[in-house]
Amino acid sequence: MGSGKAIVLLSGGLDSATCCAWAVVRDGCEVTALTFAYGQRHRLEVERAAALARSLGVVEHHVIKLDLASVGGSALTGEGKIPHGREDPTSGGIPPTYVPARNTVFLAHALAWAEARGMEAIYIGVNCVDFSGYPDCRPEFISAFQEVARLGTKAGVEGRAPEIRTPLLYLSKGEIIRHAVQLGVDLSLTLSCYEPDPSGRACGSCDSCILRRRGFEEAGIPDPTEYVR
Amino acid sequence: MGSGKAIVLLSGGLDSATCCAWAVVRDGCEVTALTFAYGQRHRLEVERAAALARSLGVVEHHVIKLDLASVGGSALTGEGKIPHGREDPTSGGIPPTYVPARNTVFLAHALAWAEARGMEAIYIGVNCVDFSGYPDCRPEFISAFQEVARLGTKAGVEGRAPEIRTPLLYLSKGEIIRHAVQLGVDLSLTLSCYEPDPSGRACGSCDSCILRRRGFEEAGIPDPTEYVR
Numbered sequence: 001m002g003s004g005k006a007i008v009l010l011s012g013g014l015d016s017a018t019c020c021a022w023a024v025v026r027d028g029c030e031v032t033a034l035t036f037a038y039g040q041r042h043r044l045e046v047e048r049a050a051a052l053a054r055s056l057g058v059v060e061h062h063v064i065k066l067d068l069a070s071v072g073g074s075a076l077t078g079e080g081k082i083p084h085g086r087e088d089p090t091s092g093g094i095p096p097t098y099v100p101a102r103n104t105v106f107l108a109h110a111l112a113w114a115e116a117r118g119m120e121a122i123y124i125g126v127n128c129v130d131f132s133g134y135p136d137c138r139p140e141f142i143s144a145f146q147e148v149a150r151l152g153t154k155a156g157v158e159g160r161a162p163e164i165r166t167p168l169l170y171l172s173k174g175e176i177i178r179h180a181v182q183l184g185v186d187l188s189l190t191l192s193c194y195e196p197d198p199s200g201r202a203c204g205s206c207d208s209c210i211l212r213r214r215g216f217e218e219a220g221i222p223d224p225t226e227y228v229r
Numbered sequence: 230m231g232s233g234k235a236i237v238l239l240s241g242g243l244d245s246a247t248c249c250a251w252a253v254v255r256d257g258c259e260v261t262a263l264t265f266a267y268g269q270r271h272r273l274e275v276e277r278a279a280a281l282a283r284s285l286g287v288v289e290h291h292v293i294k295l296d297l298a299s300v301g302g303s304a305l306t307g308e309g310k311i312p313h314g315r316e317d318p319t320s321g322g323i324p325p326t327y328v329p330a331r332n333t334v335f336l337a338h339a340l341a342w343a344e345a346r347g348m349e350a351i352y353i354g355v356n357c358v359d360f361s362g363y364p365d366c367r368p369e370f371i372s373a374f375q376e377v378a379r380l381g382t383k384a385g386v387e388g389r390a391p392e393i394r395t396p397l398l399y400l401s402k403g404e405i406i407r408h409a410v411q412l413g414v415d416l417s418l419t420l421s422c423y424e425p426d427p428s429g430r431a432c433g434s435c436d437s438c439i440l441r442r443r444g445f446e447e448a449g450i451p452d453p454t455e456y457v458r
Contacts, residue, residue: 062299064296066295067293068341070291071341071342071345072345072346073341073344073345073346074345094383094386098383099341100340100341100342100344100345100382100383100384101337101340101341101344101378101381101382102341103381104337104340104341104377104378104381104382105334105337105338105340105341107337108330108333108334108336108337108338109334109337111329111330111333111334112297112300112302112328112329112330112331112333112334113300113329115302115329115330116300116301116302116303116329117301117302135380135381135382135383135385135386136381136382138380140380141377141380141381144373144376144377144379144380144381145377145381147373147376148333148370148373148374148377149330149333150373151364151367151369151370151373152330152332152333152364152365152370152373152374153329153330153333153364153365154323154327154329154364155329156364157323157364
């Protein structure tokens, strides 16, 4: 029997919000949500995550500050340009918005929290269908990290390593959106855009906006997002 | 051919200092040292790491602030008592000084740095001989993390994942000390103690002091450490 408690990595985006609702509503977990203020270009993400945490019924929400911007190597933390208007964000190699080892860093912190507090699971909203080819969203990476959790913790040695749960891993964006609606996620609070304008409007043309727009079309659900164009 | 550049995790202790000297002197790497101010009981560790970084000829030294104290679950970050006067720190299970997922968190950050800067290796001074049974010092954990580095990064996808190097993994404490002397490490700068007094003197009775004292005896080398008792 597990503790019924879980960590959810919550970013402010559509996928992590749906993943969080999945943990709370469908799996009945007592959820502590973690959001990382890691030096991403815009801080709106962190505000949206806080609003989502309130609306999704999590027990605790913590914002963890990390400085991945001085590490560098990504357009999302200020180096180089974010691509706009790409025909197909799911092809063409790993784009400059990849942040070096980001999910490894996030999962490592989640593992520390989950182990210290005797939690049974860590939820992460990774997806390998409608995604930008980030290596740390693939099932083989998740399996490798599960081994780290099993072998690198006292909990693991005692046979109760937190389980890494990825309910969205093999869903299309349209399917994720349909689940979100079923789970009661307020999608108007979610922000997928990599480069929103100062008022919080989505650009409509970055890879993440393109995937989001297509997802709503595929799901046949009206998109509540306000796009610049 | 690698870049000749490496990250070394440097804590201020004997093992990580020796590991750092190994990377610089024996392997000829251009080293960036990372030290974590993670909320450990005493901050002397970070000061010693800075002094060691200067003396060991690293190219850069960065201190990364992380709040593992609010995560909890360890005597080293303030929860419960640090054991003193134990007969054999290498037996009797994982002690309360274990910090949940600490090396996973440290290696995750090191991986981000190494990938973003095109480095070929990450050095960590873990040891599974004269150690306290921490699960994240064992070879099986290191292998699992190597897989994470290979599968969870763009560098890995491109066949140039940073290599996790653990030159001290199978050495006794006495052997580590002999290597330290050969490599020119100023051992008087290193601090192993979990609970030094305010002036920086080692307690002499925590698990880490016991292992250190035995190591110097085994090596037949005078111990420059000032112990309280």
